[in-house]
Amino acid sequence: xxxxxxxxxxxxxxxxxxxxASFGSITLTSQTDAPDVFVAxxxxxxxxxxxxxxxxxxxxxxxxxxxVSGTNVYVFGEFLSPTASFGATTLFNSSSIxxxxxxxxxxxxxxxxxxxxxxxxxxxxxxSAWGDFATxxxxxxxxxxxTGYFEGIYTLLGTNRFLNFGPDNTTDAxxxxxxxSGSSAxxxxxxxxxxxxxxxQSLALAASGxxxxxxxxxxxxxxxxxxxxxxxxxxxxxxxxxxxxAGTSATFAWAQRIxxxxxxxxxxxxxxGTNVYVxxxxxxxxxxxxSTTLANAGIGTDVFVTKLTDTGNFVWxxxxxxxxxxxxxxxxxxxxxxxVAGDFSSDTARFGxxxxxxxxxxxxxxxxxxxxxxxxxxxxxxxxCREQWQ
Numbered sequence: 001x002x003x004x005x006x007x008x009x010x011x012x013x014x015x016x017x018x019x020x021a022s023f024g025s026i027t028l029t030s031q032t033d034a035p036d037v038f039v040a041x042x043x044x045x046x047x048x049x050x051x052x053x054x055x056x057x058x059x060x061x062x063x064x065x066x067x068v069s070g071t072n073v074y075v076f077g078e079f080l081s082p083t084a085s086f087g088a089t090t091l092f093n094s095s096s097i098x099x100x101x102x103x104x105x106x107x108x109x110x111x112x113x114x115x116x117x118x119x120x121x122x123x124x125x126x127x128s129a130w131g132d133f134a135t136x137x138x139x140x141x142x143x144x145x146x147t148g149y150f151e152g153i154y155t156l157l158g159t160n161r162f163l164n165f166g167p168d169n170t171t172d173a174x175x176x177x178x179x180x181s182g183s184s185a186x187x188x189x190x191x192x193x194x195x196x197x198x199x200x201q202s203l204a205l206a207a208s209g210x211x212x213x214x215x216x217x218x219x220x221x222x223x224x225x226x227x228x229x230x231x232x233x234x235x236x237x238x239x240x241x242x243x244x245x246a247g248t249s250a251t252f253a254w255a256q257r258i259x260x261x262x263x264x265x266x267x268x269x270x271x272x273g274t275n276v277y278v279x280x281x282x283x284x285x286x287x288x289x290x291s292t293t294l295a296n297a298g299i300g301t302d303v304f305v306t307k308l309t310d311t312g313n314f315v316w317x318x319x320x321x322x323x324x325x326x327x328x329x330x331x332x333x334x335x336x337x338x339x340v341a342g343d344f345s346s347d348t349a350r351f352g353x354x355x356x357x358x359x360x361x362x363x364x365x366x367x368x369x370x371x372x373x374x375x376x377x378x379x380x381x382x383x384x385c386r387e388q389w390q
Contacts, residue, residue: 002066004073006113010050011042014063014075017054024049031056037063039075039111041118051118053111057081059102065137067144072180073111073118076137076146078104079125087120094156095129103131108146108178110185122184126176128155133171135216138207143245144178144185145212147202158187165194166220173202175214175243177250189250191243195220198232204269204278211310212243212250215266215278226252233259238266240278240308254312260284263301268331270338274310279303279328279340281321290314298323298346305331305340322346 001015016035021028023040026049030036036056042049055061061084063077082096086109095103105127111118126132130152138145149171154163157176164172173193178185193200198220206213217236222229225241238258243250258264258280264287266280281301287294289306294317296302302321305328308314320326326344333339349356 001062001064004066004068006068006070009044011044012039012066012068012073013042014039014066014077016060016062016077023052026052028052028054030054032058034058034060034080035062037061037075037077037079039063039066039073039118041073041113050116051113053087053118053120055084055086055109055120055123057084061107062134064134065146067137067139068113069139069141071113072139073113074137074139074144074180075107075109075111076134077107078132078134079107080104086123089120089123091123091125094125094127103127103129103152104133106132106134106146106148108137108144108185110180121182124178124185124187126155126157126187128152130155135201135203136205138205138212140207140209142180143188143207144180145175145205145207146178147173147175147205147214147216149173149199149201149216157190160187160190160192162190162192162194165196166198170197170220171199171201173200173216175202175205175212177212177245188248189245191226191250191252193218193223193225193239193241195223197221203265203267206269206271206276208271208273210245211253211271212245213240213269213271213276214243215240215269215280217265217280225255228252228255230255230257233257234261235263235284236265238264238278238280240266240269240276240312242276242310242312256308256312256314258282258287258289258304258306260287264304267327267329267342270331270333272333272335275315275333276308276310277305277331277333277338278308279305279331279342281325281327281342287317287319289317292317294319297321297350300325300346302326303328303340303342305338307338318352320349320351322349 040052109123176190202216241255324346
């Protein structure tokens, strides 16, 4: 589900597996036939995996994000098991106190990379008796930033208790900071992204010094990022916001919407200096991005890429895709080069002067009829809404 690279070019991967999984000569076995977490390190010098670790319990656990800072490796995800073990640390799922309830809690875990081996140092949980979902993580020094969303009545992030103000089967989003104190960690502050109706989901996160950037989408008429309020232009709208970390507290500096007459979803963001790059997909006919307007090439979803200043103003926008559904999933920036990756089900998809030809029928994607979420057929179908799909 996620990768990270350290200063020496080592590649760290995290995700989930069932049964037995081989990482070169290293074999991991899940505790039961349900998915467990894996974290592994691959060396570009030996072209081989150096170490691999598993974590989990009797039910399903998934690592969704990974970040590396020096010899510290951080993993963020979800666990369904009543108890889940991360090395010597055991986390207890809060839904286990409610008879008959099985919902995911959040976990953040730290490993120390000792070169040829690794070990879990600590693990922290967050969440409530309802579903809590992990999407992205960023690290700056000893500060660990996480984002995701939750369903149900409320969630707990350290001492922060956030109420879901939407109706049943809707989600609210959050951003939280943990401080790594070496042998342990704790939640320092948390921010609530909420609306009065509909769902809000944060899907992307980046950190640059004490500036934290978060992006996602909202389906209700309005969304509040602290004192920053955004109005919906129709369907689901994207949002991008900047948080200033003041140490033990934080505030939203600005928020910007990505809005047309139908659906616009932000899936990833990257930051370089004072430049903020955002990508996602849209199915509205015309998508305005400041003074730039993008026209949809067909009746499905097209890719967009846009650059904003550090004050939240659009600089430029680019469009890609074909007549069917095309999606951007991730983005990275290095200097003035911006890289975007995703998938397309159109017969042909245009990226500027380059045209890609689809060699098959494409992988079907599902859209929730109640506009709660977009999910891959092989991923979590309807983290927030498990009802009607098309």
